Amino acid sequence: MATAALRRSRLKSILLWLAAIAGLAALVLGIAVAVAQSQLPDYDQLRKRSDLGQMIRMRAADGTVLVSLGPSFGRWLSYDQIPATMRAAMIAVEDKRFRQHPGVDPIGIARSVQVRVTSGKWKQGGSTITQQLARNIFLNNNRTFGRKLQEAVLALALEWKFSKDQILELYLNRVYFGGGSYGIDAASRTFFGHGADQLSLGEAAIVAGLVKAPSNYSPTADAEAAKGRAGVVLNSMVESGFISRAAADATDPATVRLQAAPRQNSVRYFTDWAMPQLDTLIDATRDPIDVWTTLDPKLQIAADKAVTANTPGGAQGALVSLDRDGAVRAMVGGRDYVSSIYNRATQAQRQPGSSFKLFVYLAALESGMKPTDTMVDEPVEIEGWRPRNSTRAYAGTVTLREAFSRSINTISAQIGAKLGFSTIADMARRFGLTATISTYPSMVLGTADVRLIEMTKAFASVNNHGINIAPYAIRKVVTADGRLLYNREAGEDRVLVAPWVAAEMTDLLQSAVLSGTGRAAQIGRPVAGKTGTTSSNKDGWFIGFSSGITTGVWMGRDDAKTIPGLQGGTAPARAFHDYMVVATANRPVEQFDTTVPLPDWQLEPDEEAMGMPVDVNAVSADVPMVDADGNPLPPASSGGQPAGAPSSGQPAVRPDGTGSPDQSWLDDVLNRGRDRRPAPATSRQPPASAAPADPADDGSNPPQ
CATH class of the missing domain: 1.10.3810.10 (Biosynthetic peptidoglycan transglycosylase-like)
Known part of the structure; x- marks a missing residue:
């Protein structure tokens, strides 16, 4: 009995202790719940979801959503x-x-x-x-x-x-x-x-x-x-x-029908480039925001198609297109964003080839040289370096315009030696190139690694009469409730070169497209641009502008291996053509202003000496040529040339019978003013090897 009573007493004690512990636990729990309840946010605060992360919607210029980042x-x-x-x-x-x-x-x-x-x-x-x-x-x-x-x-x-x-x-x-x-x-x-x-x-x-x-x-x-x-x-x-x-x-x-997930297409190259710029434009915020960008969806589609259709197999292609104020209208950083997010338009650094000659000739023009000045295309040696032309031939006396149009290497080398290679490097840096640019003689042929977007910016600044253009992607930023956080305002203009230098450079660039290495880029309205091809056909470039749009195209392999047949005047120029036909379709035809008055010290007699016929047959057959008012030019003759042009198969001659093109006819074709003095005649006949060629550096042999 005593044992049973003892057991009952112990059990009762245990139960009492358990009850006490349970009661204490319940009390502690109740206190904890009460404290937690008192500290809970109110219902309206819990409805806010900023604690889940920031939602960012990036919109195109027309308001369509390009991509939603963060939580939705x-x-x-x-x-x-x-x-x-x-x-x-x-x-x-x-x-x-x-x-x-x-x-x-x-x-x-x-x-x-x-x-x-x-x-x-x-x-x-x-x-x-x-x-x-x-x-x-x-x-x-x-x-x-x-x-x-x-x-x-x-x-x-x-x-x-x-x-x-x-x-x-x-x-x-x-x-x-x-x-x-x-x-x-x-x-x-x-x-x-x-x-x-x-x-x-x-x-x-x-x-x-x-x-x-x-x-x-x-x-x-x-x-x-x-x-x-x-x-x-x-x-x-x-x-x-x-x-x-x-x-x-x-x-x-x-x-149940599911909505297809948006394809991670080329537009992500643009949004990935634009997104980090927010840090410099607005203060940190966790509110959902809408970022209105400059991208034109129609032009982005055209750019994607142009790169995809023209890039050689096994190669990559990139394109960036700037409006006259620097707004990025299209950007393609590669053939497929899903397989490679590496943006070759903004990140890749590649040799620009002869497109770098933009800075060589800008320096020449700024020094007082003129497009009509002549130099001799002949073998030269500079500090042990012997530049060669892609044709392995020499044309003799040529104008700067002809040398630029045909991308003659020896002339660029001579200009560099005359002005100083550091002068040309300074010009490139002045126009926004941030890469290290050596001052070895071969630098004039584009041996420094550069970015496509920076080269395109430089050409756009020439098109802007020598005033700096800064590429930008973001127009404004607003919160979900419409509060304006950022609105872009025009920056301060910075003059890079005098207007007459930019005008004469535009003259040279226009000649390169009309009669030189960039003929495949013609779109039936004035175009100015330059090709670039590096040694062994590793890189192909074309950068040009028309009707206020400047577009740069690069093609090559990521491993920098040779691509047979790749030249700036082939696939890149064709991609430029395909894109620009769409990009300029709804824009008025604009003639280039290449007649800016020169300073007094520059007003000297011109000396035109073109050494090869202008091939107007190079205009694309499916794109009509138009005048400044947008009207079709006179129909071509049976030989495929405009009325007044030399007959097919015959060399262009001046009225005095010499072997250079008639200057007045050439001025009409290039839309240059008639206010300059007539050029003296020359008896030089164009050499047999004078056909335009693109790979300008392009067979060069820079020092090791």
Whole structure:
């Protein structure tokens, strides 16, 4: 008896102690919940989702969304706006006893523990919708006892402070559904193309099924898995009494039409380049923002097509196009963004070949030389370097215009030796080249590594009468509620060269397209530009401008291996042509102003001496030539040349019978003014090797 009484006494003591401990634990829990409840934000604060990350939408010039970065939120839907089927689907699959428990479900926890004991693994979570919401807003996903205890306390506090309907509304508008989408409205728009207030039963089942594993079941990742998971949701809805078996059987998730995910196309080269610029334009903010950019979607499509269609197999291509104020209208950094995010338009540094001669001739013109001045194309040696022409021949006396048009290497070398190679390097830096430029003699042929966007900027500055052009991508930045954070204003003009230097350079560039190495770039309206081809055909360039648009094209292999047949005047010039036909289609024809008055010390007699016929047959057959007013030029003769031009097969001659083209006719073709003095005659006949050639450096032999 004594032993039995002792046992009962001990059991009673244990129970009392357990009750005391339980009471104390309940008191501590109650205090913890009360404290947590008092510190919870109010409902309006919880509706704000900036804590999930910043949403950034980048828009094209026409307002269309180019790309959404960061989380996507969609519209906040109130409880009454959320379809009943969506609410039911979420409760059925995530928390069947949502309406009965106080935030923590003891039955669910017991069931989870039982599964753990029998299987040896945690296969079934016991978290309620309220616990998931607490974790989503305040905690992380670490599977620790401490975190689970915090989660339970916060869930009880949430249930104490808010109604079940409010908790479900918060949950459905904040939970992550995959594909960058937070909330059912963002998910619905991402996966189905419409708002969540229009969700069908099948669509609601798909969305509800995503919460368990957004990355596994997201339609953007695995459409079949998402639809298969939706079947599980429908069965759970039947078991919970939300829908009938007949309704579930009549709904086939496999027939739900999913919206195709946007292709990661070439526009991402542009957005990746533009995004870091935000740090210098606006103060840090977590508010959702819309970034309005300069990109023209139609021109971007044209640029993508031009690069894809013309880039040789195994090579990469890049294109960047600037408007007259520096706005980037199109940018292609490679043939396929998905396979390579490396932006060859802004990051790659490659040898520019003869396109670098822009700076050689700018320095020459600024020093007082004129397009009509003559020099002798002959073998030269400079500090042990013997530059060669691509034709392996020499033309004798030529004008600077002819030397530039035909990209004659020896003339560029002589100019460099005369002016100083550091002078040319300084000119390149003045026009915005940031790469290290050596002052070895071979630098005049474009041996320094440069970026396409910087070369295009330099040509655009020439087109802008010698005033600096700064490429830019962002026009304005506004918050989701319309508050203006940034609006671009025109920068201060900075003169790089005198207007008459830019005008004469434009004259040379126009000649290079009309009768020189860039003839494939003609588009039926005035074009000025320059080709570039590096040694062994590793790089091909064409950069030019027309009607206020400046476009640069580069092609080559990333490993810098030879590409047979690649020259600046072939594939790059053709890509320029294909793009510019579209880019200038809705712009008025603009004649180049190449008659800017010269300073007094420059007003000397011109000495024109062109050494080869102008081949007007090079104009593309499918693009009509037009005058300054946009009217078609007179029809071609049977020989394919304009009226007044030399007959086909005959050398162009001056009225006095000498072997140079008639200057007045050439001025008409090039649209140069008649206010200069007539050039003296020359008896030189064009050499047999005088045909235009592109690979200008291009066979050069720079010093080792």
